[in-house]
Each structure stands twice: as structure tokens, then as C-alpha cells.
Amino acid sequence: MDNLTIAATERSPAVDFDFAAGRLSLKGESYPEDASAVFGPIFAALEAFFGAARDREVSFDFDLSYFNSSSAKALMNMFQMLDQAAGAGCRLTVNWFYAADDDTMKEFGEDFSEDLSHVAFNLVSVE
Template sequence: MTRIQLAATERSPEVDFDLAAGRLSLRGESYPEDAAAFYGPLLQALRGLLADPGQAPLTVEVGLAYFNSSSAKALMNLFMPLEDAAAAGRPVTIRWLYADGDDTIAEAGEDFAADFEHATFELVMEAQV
């Protein structure tokens, strides 16, 4: 599988994981009934990509206007293997997108960023997420 594309729903974000290109994107809101079931296949695909011996750069964009605590845990589960890959020498950039004036999402990004030592974590203010 080289690409996972899911349309946004009322409770789950738009997903565009272009694995072949090393570009992963989540946008919208995230409070699915079962966050583990929603994010599980994404984590599995990411782990498969990271198991590839290549060191192609990865860029992950997260632009969530809202997410619940179970989604935050799922995001951390996605972020941990990215940090491990970066520690092993793979170029990894996480771009945390937030709307101008959305201090809650910006602060959540800062909290996530504190857990990264090897991957590049960018806080990116947008006019609108």
C-alpha cells in the first residue's frame, strides 16, 4: 500500500498518507468513537514505512482544530516511532499547524514538541487550519 486517503468526517480528520513520497497529513477534527481503531491502521502503515531500510525524509503535517484525549494518545503513538527513526538518522519533520489565535492547539503542539529531541518539530501558525 503506497497511499491511505480518508475523507474527513464529523468526528475524524482527513487523512492523506502518501507513503511513497514520505508525506503524511492529518487535518480537521479528531474525536472518533474508537481512536485506537481509527489510528491503528495508520500506525501500522507508518511502522511498515519505517521498517524500510531507506532513509528517505519524512514530513508529517498535523492540522487539527480539535482533538480529544484519546486522539492525543493516538498521536503520541504515531509520533514515537517517528522520533525513533529520527534518532536512527532518518530526516523527520513534524509540522504542527494551528490557526492564528488558537492558543489551545498551539500549546498542545508545544507540549508534543517537548518530547522530541531528534525529529524536527515545527509550530506553524496558519491564517486558518
């Protein structure tokens, strides 16, 4: 399937989904006016990809420095989807990057990882 690349805007993250290589990444900040407009296309692409991913090896980097509460909700839905895909056989690793002095983003990573039973989740502190 086609890769999905969306440039970051002032209030939405950069999306870089290289499906052929099995490398996905979200990077930047997310506090858009309408979270569903930003996350809708991302979900659609992920659903199509994971629907056919079977036992592929996939890595997903989250390098987010800030997101608002409606984006947090979208991310929670995304993690539920990722855990299902991993439960169905996809060998999925999530890397959650946070700045070493940023307790908020670290705590979000811990919160999201608590609900995951099939995804390999790494909390990565960046100096």
C-alpha cells in the same frame, strides 16, 4: 508501499499518506467513539513505512483543529514512533499547524515537541 488515503468523517481526520513522495498529512478534527479503530490502521501503515524508510527525507503535516483526550493519547504514541524513526536515521520534519488565535492547539504542539529529540519540529501559526 501503497499510499494511504482516508476521507475525513464528522469525527475523524483526513489521512493523506503519500509514501512515494515522503509526504504525510493528518487534517481535521478527531473525537471518535473508538480512537483505536481510527488510529489502528494509521499506526500499521506508519510502522510499515518507517520500518523501511532508513535515511529518507519525510515531511509530516499535522493540521488538526480539535481532538479529544483519547486521540491526544494516540498522537503522543505516534510522536514517540516518529522520534524513534528519526533516531534511526530518517530525516523527518513535522509541521504542526494551528490557527493564530487558538492557544489550545498551539500548546498541544509545544507539549508534543518537548518530548522529541530527533524530529525537526515546526510550529506554524496560520492566520
